[in-house]
Amino acid sequence: SPDGKYEKGVHNAAEQFPRPKTSKDYIYGTAGFRMKGEELPYITMQVGVLAGMRSRKCGGQVIGVMITASHNKAEDNGVKIVDPQGEMLEQEWEKHATYLANAVDPSEAANAYMWLVKELKVDQKKPGKVFFARDTRPSGETLVKALKAGLSATGIDACDYGILTTPQLHYLVKAANTQDTSHPYGEVSEEGYYKKLAAAYKTAMDNAKPAGQLTVDCANGVGAPKLKEMLKHLPSEGKRAVNIRIVNDKIDKPEALNEKCGADHVKSGQRVPDGFDGKPYERWASFDGDADRIVYYFNEEGPVFRLLDGDRIATLAASFIGELVHKAGLSDKMTIAVVQTAYANGSSTKYIEQNLKLKVECTATGVKHLHHTAARSDVGVYFEANGHGTVLFSPQTLKRIHNHKPESPAQLEALDTLKALTDLINQTVGDAISDMLLVEVILANKEYSVKEWLATYTDMPNRLAKVRVADRTMFVCRPGSAERKLDEPKEFQDMIDAVVVKYKDGRAFVRPSGTEDVVRVYAEAAESFDCDHMMLELNQAFEARKLAQA
Ligand code: G16
Numbered sequence: 001s002p003d004g005k006y007e008k009g010v011h012n013a014a015e016q017f018p019r020p021k022t023s024k025d026y027i028y029g030t031a032g033f034r035m036k037g038e039e040l041p042y043i044t045m046q047v048g049v050l051a052g053m054r055s056r057k058c059g060g061q062v063i064g065v066m067i068t069a070s071h072n073k074a075e076d077n078g079v080k081i082v083d084p085q086g087e088m089l090e091q092e093w094e095k096h097a098t099y100l101a102n103a104v105d106p107s108e109a110a111n112a113y114m115w116l117v118k119e120l121k122v123d124q125k126k127p128g129k130v131f132f133a134r135d136t137r138p139s140g141e142t143l144v145k146a147l148k149a150g151l152s153a154t155g156i157d158a159c160d161y162g163i164l165t166t167p168q169l170h171y172l173v174k175a176a177n178t179q180d181t182s183h184p185y186g187e188v189s190e191e192g193y194y195k196k197l198a199a200a201y202k203t204a205m206d207n208a209k210p211a212g213q214l215t216v217d218c219a220n221g222v223g224a225p226k227l228k229e230m231l232k233h234l235p236s237e238g239k240r241a242v243n244i245r246i247v248n249d250k251i252d253k254p255e256a257l258n259e260k261c262g263a264d265h266v267k268s269g270q271r272v273p274d275g276f277d278g279k280p281y282e283r284w285a286s287f288d289g290d291a292d293r294i295v296y297y298f299n300e301e302g303p304v305f306r307l308l309d310g311d312r313i314a315t316l317a318a319s320f321i322g323e324l325v326h327k328a329g330l331s332d333k334m335t336i337a338v339v340q341t342a343y344a345n346g347s348s349t350k351y352i353e354q355n356l357k358l359k360v361e362c363t364a365t366g367v368k369h370l371h372h373t374a375a376r377s378d379v380g381v382y383f384e385a386n387g388h389g390t391v392l393f394s395p396q397t398l399k400r401i402h403n404h405k406p407e408s409p410a411q412l413e414a415l416d417t418l419k420a421l422t423d424l425i426n427q428t429v430g431d432a433i434s435d436m437l438l439v440e441v442i443l444a445n446k447e448y449s450v451k452e453w454l455a456t457y458t459d460m461p462n463r464l465a466k467v468r469v470a471d472r473t474m475f476v477c478r479p480g481s482a483e484r485k486l487d488e489p490k491e492f493q494d495m496i497d498a499v500v501v502k503y504k505d506g507r508a509f510v511r512p513s514g515t516e517d518v519v520r521v522y523a524e525a526a527e528s529f530d531c532d533h534m535m536l537e538l539n540q541a542f543e544a545r546k547l548a549q550a
Helices: 002-016 041-057 091-101 106-119 140-153 166-178 190-204 223-233 263-269 310-327 346-355 367-374 395-403 409-424 432-446 450-454 492-500 528-544
Strands: 033-036 062-067 076-082 129-134 157-163 214-217 244-247 283-287 294-300 304-308 336-341 359-363 379-383 389-393 462-468 486-488 507-512 518-524
Touching (some): 002 041, 002 106, 002 140, 033 041, 041 062, 041 091, 041 106, 041 129, 062 140, 062 166, 076 166, 091 106, 129 140, 140 157, 157 166, 190 409, 190 432, 223 244, 263 283, 263 294, 294 310, 294 432, 294 450, 304 310, 304 450, 310 336, 310 346, 310 379, 310 389, 310 409, 310 432, 310 450, 336 346, 336 367, 359 367, 367 379, 389 432, 409 432, 432 450, 462 528, 486 492, 486 507, 492 507, 492 528
Parallel strands (some): 062 129, 129 157, 214 244, 336 379
Antiparallel strands (some): 283 294, 379 389, 507 518
16 A cells, blocks of 8 residues: 555554454345444444445545445444445445455454455555445444544545435435536435435426325334425425325434334235324335335225335336336337346236236346346336335436427427436435335326225235244355245255145245345235245245254
8 A cells, every 4th residue: 555554554443443253254245234233343444445445446436335224123234335326336346345344353454455455456546535324223323433444544535424315325426426427417415315306306296286195104214304304395385285294203212213114014014014093095105224115005994904015116117107208209219127026026027018018027136136137228117026126217218318309298298207207216226215206206197096006906915924044045046046946955946846836826935135144935826825825834844944943
């Protein structure tokens, strides 16, 4: 390093934030590193070191670091790196993060740093810049100190954005790296984020009327204060006035985070959150702990719970964008594709292919996989069933939309709405606030109530469960199967297949989680009681192979 200064700096930082004594290997997983917050300072310091290198390597462009454990418990935390265009860290670099995180002591840390500098040909004299933020978890404060230690140890210019939602940080990174280009993404400030979304929302609502009140469960997380901020920028009077009520906003009670509320609780358990007081057909939505996921739902009389999850948002968005493209006279200029994962409800896939007549692709879980696939299309709509997703418009497509000359007032109207959507949608990553505004705009424009939205197709009954296992790394998905089949443990897939064939339209899969110490089990079938039965049999298969842990 410049006179060995940074090498020594890393050594010192690793002394200040030593690696916990553990036999565990840390892995940069589905969404970066995730574990108990108290275990994370060393790793976070190392993430700072790597983010700085990445910035130097990317010609000094801003790199982001987000400290959050999103949907996980309050005592957990996590840290992940955001690349220059606001995407997830390039996969090739994940192993470098894993490598640094597993250097056992200060000398190894310093050596690992120097080895990577050489290996990646990082010019340490070049400037580097990192933006970072955290969610509301109390452990975030210590982790910020550790992160700063890693950054300053290696001479990186850092900018602390305090508490933000994950997608807001992604926005800022992209905004910073595009500000001097011909297509700036937006102002480089939290305020700029609200202004961009608010302006787009107003245009997209020009010819529509909001469809009654929406109540948003913010999981007692960062989404609560940020949604409140967002509301200040949206019209509160007149025909476009938003009518949004916020519940579960207790961020001063850290233990309440994601506790019996939030998108994951609602989606996995197919149930309303604590604090629910909705009357039949009242529209509700839940964010997760860092506000990058959203699901909608309501009760019918009974009450019968009805979920409008990521698949529903994807189909709603794809159909509306398809209509706008058609009305604007752009049909022959762009194609729309939808990207899903194995968790997508079979009915949603059928509906997209048969009714919307769009191409569907299936990838592994993790936004990084969906995002890359979606980016190959002109318009790529991607959503995980859990409510994490967005819509990508390729640069070429954006150009076509902006250069298009409408030939009638109707074409003009559709084109203006389409243009507004390209600004309303946070194209860097799934964003609960942005996705919520998107859904609200679509429902208002289509004059849809939740009832009509639900009626577009009928979900296959399904169940989602977690199984605790001794070692989730024993479970290995079959390459190329988009996690729908397992290769390991040997012959376990045969047992799953033997269960599934017994049920009409049965489908099930088992995959190791990348964010929790569990394996996930998904099952769907034509009949609800078949799902329960199938789940029971799958659980028995775990027992039979002694894979489950009490
Ligand atoms: C993260 C990822 C999502 C993924 C989820 C669960 O979400 O960003 O793409 O679906 O974890 O992943 P897994 O099943 O591997 O545990 P979040 O909202 O927690 O950041």
